[in-house]
Amino acid sequence: MTTNQDTRTGDLSGEFASLRDWCDQLRATDPVHRDERGVWHLFRHADVSAALADAATFSSETSAFLPAAAEGDAFRVANLTRMDPPRHRAMRGLVSTAFTPRLVSGLAPRISALTSELLDALAEASRLELVDALTYPLPVIVISELLGVPTEDRGTFRDWVDVLLSLNVDRDNLAASQQAVRSVAPTRAALIDYLRGQVDRRRVDPGEDLISALLAAEADGARLTEGEIVGLAATLLIAGHITTTGLLGNAMLLFDQHPEVVARLRDNRELLPSAIEEVLRVRPPFSLTMRATTREVELGGRTLPANQLVFLWLLSANRDETVFAEPDRFDLDRRNSHQLAFGRGIHFCLGAPLARLEARIALDLLLDRYAEFRVATDEPVEFYNPLVVNGPKRLPLLVTPA
Ligand code: HEM
Numbered sequence: 591m592t593t594n595q596d597t598r599t600g601d602l603s604g605e606f607a608s609l610r611d612w613c614d615q616l617r618a619t620d621p622v623h624r625d626e627r628g629v630w631h632l633f634r635h636a637d638v639s640a641a642l643a644d645a646a647t648f649s650s651e652t653s654a655f656l657p658a659a660a661e662g663d664a665f666r667v668a669n670l671t672r673m674d675p676p677r678h679r680a681m682r683g684l685v686s687t688a689f690t691p692r693l694v695s696g697l698a699p700r701i702s703a704l705t706s707e708l709l710d711a712l713a714e715a716s717r718l719e720l721v722d723a724l725t726y727p728l729p730v731i732v733i734s735e736l737l738g739v740p741t742e743d744r745g746t747f748r749d750w751v752d753v754l755l756s757l758n759v760d761r762d763n764l765a766a767s768q769q770a771v772r773s774v775a776p777t778r779a780a781l782i783d784y785l786r787g788q789v790d791r792r793r794v795d796p797g798e799d800l801i802s803a804l805l806a807a808e809a810d811g812a813r814l815t816e817g818e819i820v821g822l823a824a825t826l827l828i829a830g831h832i833t834t835t836g837l838l839g840n841a842m843l844l845f846d847q848h849p850e851v852v853a854r855l856r857d858n859r860e861l862l863p864s865a866i867e868e869v870l871r872v873r874p875p876f877s878l879t880m881r882a883t884t885r886e887v888e889l890g891g892r893t894l895p896a897n898q899l900v901f902l903w904l905l906s907a908n909r910d911e912t913v914f915a916e917p918d919r920f921d922l923d924r925r926n927s928h929q930l931a932f933g934r935g936i937h938f939c940l941g942a943p944l945a946r947l948e949a950r951i952a953l954d955l956l957l958d959r960y961a962e963f964r965v966a967t968d969e970p971v972e973f974y975n976p977l978v979v980n981g982p983k984r985l986p987l988l989v990t991p992a
Contacts, residue, residue: 632902635907639934647883650673688800709723738792753777754828755974782824833941833945844873866950867924872920965987965988
């Protein structure tokens with residue numbers, strides 16, 4: 591938690607600022623860093639990019655390094671983000687046939703209507719808490735509708751996500767302790783049981799939703815198992831909303847710091863996509879991702895042995911001054927699309943078009959509805975742990991309706 595005093599001085603949250611500074615320092619002094627527990631850390635854009643692009647050397651199957659998940663945990667069975675080819679290719683192909691760019695662009699009217707409804711509910715209020723009002727409900731309703739799970743259950747999802755995101759990790763213990771993983775096991779089990787129920791419901795009563803599409807899909811001639819469908823649904827439900835909550839909140843925090851950007855956006859809405867890329871660059875919702883080496887590999891002048899856990903700092907790559915001149919500047923005119931907030935390569939975020947669309951529509955409507963918005967100074971802004979999700983979980987705003 592931080593006070594708004596910090597926000598005003600550009601120190602968006604104590605924990606985020608210290609992580610950012612730590613990344614900057616190591617990128618300058620020891621960019622391929624091995625910590626005292628033997629974990630490797632990549633900080634430069636070139637190295638993070640190279641590792642993301644080389645799935646054969648940098649495997650996503652990192653479970654051997656992480657504390658065992660609860661027995662029967664569907665996340666273990668089918669977490670797309672943690673799979674390697676050829677299984678990854680087959681599963682991703684299946685999800686992609688159900689989750690097409692056409693389906694996503696067709697959601698625009700629904701996203702606009704939902705955003706309007708959520709903002710209508712605030713009437714002429716001059717003070718609001720943006721996470722409760724918009725940044726949480728919008729993405730969770732959109733992904734719930736897509737998956738075909740009841741949107742009324744979103745309060746329960748939020749409770750689950752709050753527990754899952756409270757996983758106690760810090761910089762010295764990024765893989766999370768066995769005890770920390772055990773402490774969230776009942777919540778993971780509740781989520782998985784819930785989704786299993788939803789999959790069973792769709793099996794007997796299919797609809798026009800992703801779960802039904804996955805149930806109907808064939809992978810290499812074989813249907814997906816229930817565990818695989820539940821795992822995919824869990825990944826989509828969680829990855830599909832809280833990251834976008836982070837993106838929207840981060841956008842409003844950065845707009846608060848850069849009134850000149852907001853002024854330009856008000857008159858030039860076509861700049862919104864560039865603004866969203868800058869928000870993602872400066873405050874990526876995932877600070878890092880991880881991989882495991884499958885063989886000895888040279889990187890940045892160092893030799894990483896096989897079977898090493900490697901942290902890829904997206905946050906740091908996005909601040910690499912050799913790629914992004916003056917990385918602290920929020921620059922709407924940056925003609926550079928190499929920010930890595932959505933990853934790169936075969937695991938490139940499947941939901942990136944949806945996240946970008948939701949952000950564009952929501953920010954556009956906020957600019958329409960409010961002649962002015964400022965982060966309130968008399969109430970604290972609260973943040974998730976930036977090592978888990980980087981973004982505000984409570985964001986009080988003072989607004990002037992247009
Ligand atoms: C993968 C970030 C929104 C679904 C990823 C990865 C990143 C990421 C960094 C790659 C992880 C890796 O390589 O280890 C984000 C951010 C988002 C966002 C910053 C919002 C601003 C979404 C949404 C959905 C989604 C809205 C679903 C509707 C996925 C899935 C994968 C993924 C399924 C796994 C893809 C694969 O492994 O092939 N995301 N994501 N994400 N994301 Fe997103």
